[in-house]
Amino acid sequence: MLEKLKQEVYKANLELPERGLIKYTWGNVSGFDPETQLFVIKPSGVDYAQMKPEDMVVCNLDCEIVEGDLRPSSDMPTHAVLYKSFPNIGSVVHTHSPWATIWAQAGLDVPAMGTTHADTFYGSVPCARFLTASEINRDYEYETGNVIVETFKERNIDPNAVPAVLLQGHAPFVWAKDCEHAVMNAVVLEEVCKMNLFTQQLNAYAKALPEEILNKHYERKHGENAYYGQK
Amino acid sequence: MLEKLKQEVYKANLELPERGLIKYTWGNVSGFDPETQLFVIKPSGVDYAQMKPEDMVVCNLDCEIVEGDLRPSSDMPTHAVLYKSFPNIGSVVHTHSPWATIWAQAGLDVPAMGTTHADTFYGSVPCARFLTASEINRDYEYETGNVIVETFKERNIDPNAVPAVLLQGHAPFVWAKDCEHAVMNAVVLEEVCKMNLFTQQLNAYAKALPEEILNKHYERKHGENAYYGQK
Amino acid sequence: MLEKLKQEVYKANLELPERGLIKYTWGNVSGFDPETQLFVIKPSGVDYAQMKPEDMVVCNLDCEIVEGDLRPSSDMPTHAVLYKSFPNIGSVVHTHSPWATIWAQAGLDVPAMGTTHADTFYGSVPCARFLTASEINRDYEYETGNVIVETFKERNIDPNAVPAVLLQGHAPFVWAKDCEHAVMNAVVLEEVCKMNLFTQQLNAYAKALPEEILNKHYERKHGENAYYGQK
Amino acid sequence: MLEKLKQEVYKANLELPERGLIKYTWGNVSGFDPETQLFVIKPSGVDYAQMKPEDMVVCNLDCEIVEGDLRPSSDMPTHAVLYKSFPNIGSVVHTHSPWATIWAQAGLDVPAMGTTHADTFYGSVPCARFLTASEINRDYEYETGNVIVETFKERNIDPNAVPAVLLQGHAPFVWAKDCEHAVMNAVVLEEVCKMNLFTQQLNAYAKALPEEILNKHYERKHGENAYYGQK
Numbered sequence: 001m002l003e004k005l006k007q008e009v010y011k012a013n014l015e016l017p018e019r020g021l022i023k024y025t026w027g028n029v030s031g032f033d034p035e036t037q038l039f040v041i042k043p044s045g046v047d048y049a050q051m052k053p054e055d056m057v058v059c060n061l062d063c064e065i066v067e068g069d070l071r072p073s074s075d076m077p078t079h080a081v082l083y084k085s086f087p088n089i090g091s092v093v094h095t096h097s098p099w100a101t102i103w104a105q106a107g108l109d110v111p112a113m114g115t116t117h118a119d120t121f122y123g124s125v126p127c128a129r130f131l132t133a134s135e136i137n138r139d140y141e142y143e144t145g146n147v148i149v150e151t152f153k154e155r156n157i158d159p160n161a162v163p164a165v166l167l168q169g170h171a172p173f174v175w176a177k178d179c180e181h182a183v184m185n186a187v188v189l190e191e192v193c194k195m196n197l198f199t200q201q202l203n204a205y206a207k208a209l210p211e212e213i214l215n216k217h218y219e220r221k222h223g224e225n226a227y228y229g230q231k
Numbered sequence: 232m233l234e235k236l237k238q239e240v241y242k243a244n245l246e247l248p249e250r251g252l253i254k255y256t257w258g259n260v261s262g263f264d265p266e267t268q269l270f271v272i273k274p275s276g277v278d279y280a281q282m283k284p285e286d287m288v289v290c291n292l293d294c295e296i297v298e299g300d301l302r303p304s305s306d307m308p309t310h311a312v313l314y315k316s317f318p319n320i321g322s323v324v325h326t327h328s329p330w331a332t333i334w335a336q337a338g339l340d341v342p343a344m345g346t347t348h349a350d351t352f353y354g355s356v357p358c359a360r361f362l363t364a365s366e367i368n369r370d371y372e373y374e375t376g377n378v379i380v381e382t383f384k385e386r387n388i389d390p391n392a393v394p395a396v397l398l399q400g401h402a403p404f405v406w407a408k409d410c411e412h413a414v415m416n417a418v419v420l421e422e423v424c425k426m427n428l429f430t431q432q433l434n435a436y437a438k439a440l441p442e443e444i445l446n447k448h449y450e451r452k453h454g455e456n457a458y459y460g461q462k
Numbered sequence: 463m464l465e466k467l468k469q470e471v472y473k474a475n476l477e478l479p480e481r482g483l484i485k486y487t488w489g490n491v492s493g494f495d496p497e498t499q500l501f502v503i504k505p506s507g508v509d510y511a512q513m514k515p516e517d518m519v520v521c522n523l524d525c526e527i528v529e530g531d532l533r534p535s536s537d538m539p540t541h542a543v544l545y546k547s548f549p550n551i552g553s554v555v556h557t558h559s560p561w562a563t564i565w566a567q568a569g570l571d572v573p574a575m576g577t578t579h580a581d582t583f584y585g586s587v588p589c590a591r592f593l594t595a596s597e598i599n600r601d602y603e604y605e606t607g608n609v610i611v612e613t614f615k616e617r618n619i620d621p622n623a624v625p626a627v628l629l630q631g632h633a634p635f636v637w638a639k640d641c642e643h644a645v646m647n648a649v650v651l652e653e654v655c656k657m658n659l660f661t662q663q664l665n666a667y668a669k670a671l672p673e674e675i676l677n678k679h680y681e682r683k684h685g686e687n688a689y690y691g692q693k
Numbered sequence: 694m695l696e697k698l699k700q701e702v703y704k705a706n707l708e709l710p711e712r713g714l715i716k717y718t719w720g721n722v723s724g725f726d727p728e729t730q731l732f733v734i735k736p737s738g739v740d741y742a743q744m745k746p747e748d749m750v751v752c753n754l755d756c757e758i759v760e761g762d763l764r765p766s767s768d769m770p771t772h773a774v775l776y777k778s779f780p781n782i783g784s785v786v787h788t789h790s791p792w793a794t795i796w797a798q799a800g801l802d803v804p805a806m807g808t809t810h811a812d813t814f815y816g817s818v819p820c821a822r823f824l825t826a827s828e829i830n831r832d833y834e835y836e837t838g839n840v841i842v843e844t845f846k847e848r849n850i851d852p853n854a855v856p857a858v859l860l861q862g863h864a865p866f867v868w869a870k871d872c873e874h875a876v877m878n879a880v881v882l883e884e885v886c887k888m889n890l891f892t893q894q895l896n897a898y899a900k901a902l903p904e905e906i907l908n909k910h911y912e913r914k915h916g917e918n919a920y921y922g923q924k
Contacts, residue, residue, distance in 0.1 A: 019485075023250075023418055026347070045460030074451060074459050096347045102426050105345040106434035114567040115632045116488070116558045133443040140447055169440045170346045187485055195564050197433055202659055203568035209631050212595040216602055220536060228536050229507025254712075254880055257809070276922030305913060305921050327809045333888050336807040337896035364905040371909055400902050401808045428895055481716075576798040577863045578719070578789045649716055657795050664890055665799035671862050674826040678833055682767060690767050691738025 001058055001067050002040055005031045009040045009091075010053040012179035016095055017048060019187055027095035028073040031179045032083045034090070037061055039083055043070035063142065074141060081145025082175060086152075086159040089175040091182035096171040099193035100186075103127065104166040110189070111208040113196045118209055118217035119228075120188040122161035126151050130168045148173060161218075164189050232289055232298050233271055236262045240271045240322075241284040243410035247326060248279060250418055255279075258326040259304040262410045263314045265321070268292055270314055274301035294373065305372060312376025313406060317383075317390040320406040322413035327402040330424035331417075334358065335397040341420070342439040344427045349440055349448035350459075351419040353392035357382050361399045379404060392449075395420050463520055463529050464502055467493045471502045471553075472515040474641035478557060479510060481649055489557040490535040493641045494545045496552070499523055501545055505532035525604065536603060543607025544637060548614075548621040551637040553644035558633040561655035562648075565589065566628040572651070573670040575658045580671055580679035581690075582650040584623035588613050592630045610635060623680075626651050694751060694760050695733055698724045702733045702784075703746040705872035709788060710741060712880055720788040721766040724872045725776045727783070730754055732776055736763035756835065767834060774838025775868060779845075779852040782868040784875035789864040792886035793879075796820065797859040803882070804901040806889045811902055811910035812921075813881040815854035819844050823861045841866060854911075857882050 012029040016022040025048065030041035040056045057068030061084045063077045073079075079092045103110050110125040112118055128151040135143035148165050151157070163185050164174040172189055176182035199206050208214075221228040243260040247253040256279065261272035271287045288299030292315045294308045304310075310323045334341050341356040343349055359382040366374035379396050382388070394416050395405040403420055407413035430437050439445075452459045474491040478484045487510065492503035502518045519530030523546045525539045535541075541554045565572050572587040574580055590613040597605035610627050613619075625647050626636040634651055638644035661668050670676075683690045705722040709715040718741065723734035733749045750761030754777045756770045766772075772785045796803050803818040805811055821844040828836035841858050844850070856878050857867040865882055869875035892899050901907075914921045 023422065024415060043461065071458075071461055096422075098422060098426050099429075101345060101347060102429045102433060105426060105430040106437045108434055113631070114563060116563060130441055130444065136443050136447050140451075169344070169444055184486060191485065191558075191560060195560050195567060197429060198561075198564045198659060199567040201432065201663065202564060203570060206568045210592055210595075212598050213592065213631055216598050220602075227533075230505065230533055254884065255877060274923065302920075302923055327884075329884060329888050330891075332807060332809060333891045333895060336888060336892040337899045339896055361903055361906065367905050367909050371913075400806070400906055428891060432894065575862070576794060578794060646717060653716065653789075653791060657791050657798060660792075660795045660890060661798040663894065664795060665801060668799050672823055674829050675823065675862055678829050682833075689764075692736065692763055 002033055002036070002038065003053075005033055005040045006053045006056040008179045009042065009056050010051070012091070012093070012183050013042045013051070014048060015183050016093075016186075019183065021095040021097040021183075021186055021190060027093070028075055028079075029091065029093045029179055029182065030073075030076075030079045031091045032089065038066055039079060041072045041076055041079060043068070044073050046070065075144075077139065077142040078145040078148070078173065081142060081149060082173070085145070085149040086175065088160050088177070089163070090177045091175060091179040093174045093179075093182040093186045094171065095174075095186055095190075097186065097190040099191075099197065100166060100172040100189050101170075102197065103193045104171050105169060107168045110166070110193055110196060112214055113199050113206060113208055114192070115209070115213065115217045116188065116195065117192045118214045119221050120185055121164060121192070122218045122222070123157070123214070124208075125162060125164045125166065125189060125192075126155060126157060127166040127168055144170075161222075233264055233267070233269065234284075236264055236271045237284045237287040239410045240273065240287050241282070243322070243324070243414050244273045244282070245279060246414050247324075247417075250414065252326040252328040252414075252417055252421060258324070259306055259310075260322065260324045260410055260413065261304075261307075261310045262322045263320065269297055270310060272303045272307050272310060274299070275304050277301065306375075308370065308373040309376040309379070309404065312373060312380060313404070316376070316380040317406065319391050319408070320394070321408045322406060322410040324405045324410075324413040324417045325402065326405075326417055326421075328417065328421040330422075330428065331397060331403040331420050332401075333428065334424045335402050336400060338399045341397070341424055341427060343445055344430050344437060344439055345423070346440070346444065346448045347419065347426065348423045349445045350452050351416055352395060352423070353449045353453075354388070354445070355439075356393060356395045356397065356420060356423075357386060357388060358397040358399055392453075464495055464498070464500065465515075467495055467502045468515045468518040470641045471504065471518050472513070474553070474555070474645050475504045475513070476510060477645050478555075478648075481645065483557040483559040483645075483648055483652060489555070489559075490537055490541075491553065491555045491641055491644065492535075492538075492541045493553045494551065500528055501541060503534045503538055503541060505530070506535050508532065537606075539601065539604040540607040540610070540635065543604060543611060544635070547607070547611040548637065550622050550639070551625070552639045553637060553641040555636045555641075555644040555648045556633065557636075557648055557652075559648065559652040561653075561659065562628060562634040562651050563632075564659065565655050566633050567631060569630045572628070572655055572658060574676055575661050575668060575670055576654070577671070577675065577679045578650065578657065579654045580676045581683050582647055583626065583654075584680045584684075585619070585676070586670075587624060587626045587628065587651060587654075588617055588619060589628040589630055623684075695726055695729070695731065696746075698726055698733045699746045699749040701872045702735065702749050703744070705784070705786070705876050706735045706744070707741060708876050709786075709879075712876065714788040714790040714876075714879055714883060720786070721768055721772075722784065722786045722872055722875065723766075723769075723772045724784045725782065731759055732772060734765045734769055734772060736761070737766050739763065768837075770832065770835040771838040771841070771866065774835060774842060775866070778838070778842040779868065781853050781870070782856070783870045784868060784872040786867045786872075786875040786879045787864065788867075788879055788883075790879065790883040792884075792890065793859065793865040793882050794863075795890065796886045797864050798862060800861045803859070803886055803889060805907055806892050806899060806901055807885070808902070808906065808910045809881065809888065810885045811907045812914050813878055814857065814885075815911045815915075816850070816907070817901075818855060818857045818859065818882060818885075819848055819850060820859040820861055854915075
């Protein structure tokens with residue numbers, strides 16, 4: 001069942017430590033199949049060296065396990081909420097990558113200070129609020145998804161144009177059309193978080209990118225008139 | 232004698248440089264056997280490339296060598312005091328991992344600023360005081376253990392819930408139920424020390440995690456109702 | 463056509479991720495052939511693991527593709543302007559290497575604070591201004607080249623003595639007589655940007671190198687009386 | 694001639710990039726033979742991938758080449774002055790390792806803020822002054838050696854107890870009884886420079902180590918009563 005997607009999800013999970021985004025099992029990647037409305041996610045707390053593609057767990061958007069012998073990642077309900085609410089996304093990545101986590105711990109949006117940012121994120125990456133005690137007690141991981149969705153709705157941000165969020169005191173969630181690009185977006189976010197922190201240290205007066213450069217770089221890579229890469 | 236534990240201790244010592252926690256021989260791991268009340272520790276100052284499992288030294292809780300041709304790590308008495316005083320621990324790790332050492336040199340507790348911290352440490356990781364001149368002269372490594380124990384007692388911290396300490400001007404000691412988890416806790420501490428330092432630089436007003444999130448994350452992974460990982 | 467140069471350009475592009483200057487495809491190297499007045503550049507957005515020497519694209523100084531099945535790097539026109547304007551250069555490198563990009567985002571020149579800098583760059587590496595909206599709309603990559611040339615002309619900097627520039631809000635462009643040295647200069651710039659940032663943090667009063675040491679180190683390696691390396 | 698020492702010097706030079714102390718050829722190691730009063734040093738600017746043990750150059754304390762087809766490192770006269778002036782040393786290492794270079798560029802002594810420092814350096818590592826214009830013009834590398842010697846003499850520092858120096862605006866020189874330990878001391882200096890910079894950022898009031906701990910740690914590893922390592 002969804003064997004090809006399991007392979008992709010498996011490979012993308014292995015990429016997380018290879019690209020320096022996580023240590024041990026501190027992250028998870030899932031992939032969504034629009035036809036069956038099911039998603040595939042890594043099992044919880046399994047050593048990456050032991051993990052096999054067939055260990056991936058298949059879930060539905062009601063957070064039920066459809067196939068798999070192992071428990072899914074404990075963050076599974078957050079993934080389900082994102083797939084239900086952000087219709088065009090095909091993969092979700094969660095990491096505790098250090099520089100993005102530093103911004104999350106600081107409780108700050110990541111401003112678009114350079115073209116590395118603008119090539120991927122069309123404006124600031126928002127930092128979502130802490131969950132309340134009652135949200136935590138109700139269903140922590142599910143409510144985490146709701147707080148992310150609330151953030152994009154209230155601030156009127158298009159999740160396809162800004163495919164990432166920070167959770168205050170926690171870490172980033174990142175998404176894309178497929179697993180490979182979701183991991184890539186997590187790498188960009190990590191790099192941008194590192195660079196923006198030191199940019200502000202080097203020059204406290206440094207500002208976000210002028211809007212015309214933000215537009216230009218985003219549109220070089222995205223949308224109808226994109227001309228980066230091969231056709 | 233304790234051949235299996237020697238293998239584990241040997242492997243855990245090799246993990247220290249592999250995971251970037253130490254350079255050369257600047258660290259040591261020991262493992263405790265509750266049945267015999269003996270512990271196994273790496274020899275002092277032996278090149279990791281030459282070291283073999285059978286070089287591990289067996290000691291008792293009175294700091295006597297029970298088996299082994301080589302001198303044990305010079306920090307051996309600190310390990311002995313911890314095994315005697317913290318009854319549920321099965322392994323102790325000492326490193327000079329840079330970010331944790333920076334907090335130790337700064338003489339500051341490491342606050343729980345994010346869920347990466349809360350997943351492992353239930354509250355601040357304490358920084359123990361400098362040893363006095365008379366403690367240093369009496370028996371430096373043994374008294375180091377005593378200062379650690381004093382810190383947890385006086386501040387009423389449960390060493391099982393906060394399995395790490397910084398020694399002011401020196402570096403961390405970390406522990407767990409077994410060698411593999413003790414090394415893992417040392418990796419978490421290192422990552423958290425790096426992230427918290429830059430969090431404070433990015434936002435001088437950043438606070439420790441709200442208590443309900445600290446509780447939630449610690450309890451996701453520890454205690455009766457833990458639901459992280461496989462059963 | 464230009465097979466040897468294609469090999470060099472291909473190899474130099476692979477060196478960018480190997481030396482930690484880029485992730486994914488966030489950079490490009492080109493090489494110039496003075497005889498034919500053509501240059502060879504990497505194709506746009508092709509995965510480095512798949513890329514072959516024969517994928518390199520041959521262009522002329524009017525930004526036309528002379529040979530190649532793939533689209534050239536989208537930054538190709540910037541390279542063309544540099545070859546046209548800076549007559550002695552044989553290779554151009556563009557990266558988003560983090561520390562150089564941090565200075566670019568901060569909008570600051572990189573002062574010569576040490577001999578590591580002076581061994582390669584004879585004075586500050588300038589930061590060129592943002593492009594205006596009308597320059598961006600006209601021909602972004604071509605005008606980027608023009609802004610670089612303007613910077614060196616207006617500030618009276620010899621591009622052979624200071625073979626690098628930062629573009630505000632963007633990242634560095636670096637050059638040299640050949641691909642190998644252009645990559646090397648990009649490595650030096652990255653290292654110097656990291657060191658100078660922390661030098662200023664450590665000592666806010668630290669100044670640029672005294673002129674006699676700048677001269678000495680630059681002349682040890684460059685010009686008629688150079689005595690570094692083998693004859 | 695001195696084949697064994699050439700092997701050691703060759704190996705130690707290769708260790709510099711392996712341990713992250715240098716990039717390209719930005720460093721050099723030499724080894725001294727007390728019997729012949731000659732020293733062996735790496736050739737200048739030769740790619741480490743091509744370099745062979747027999748390329749090492751043999752020099753005497755008057756800075757003359759005694760054997761070798763290649764030019765010695767341009768810093769050779771600095772090494773000669775150190776061997777002549779510091780009688781117990783058997784190897785000198787020069788790098789531009791970034792954290793030590795940052796302190797050199799900041800023009801500051803490196804205080805002993807932790808036991809990692811005290812295990813190797815018995816007190817602050819001094820930063821020597823800039824050379825004057827006339828010293829630079831007379832014989833830059835030879836006078837560099839003289840400034841180092843002057844620093845230790847004027848400040849009454851024992852070069853065996855503090856086997857390293859920073860040169861303002863330049864980088865470190867480090868030494869030891871043999872090549873292996875000289876490289877090790879360069880690694881310690883680099884680590885300590887990184888840790889002390891961030892210690893001061895984390896706690897501006899952090900002080901140097903209390904003298905009794907400095908003494909204890911230095912004496913654990915050095916001198917008659919050392920008890921670290923194997924007999």
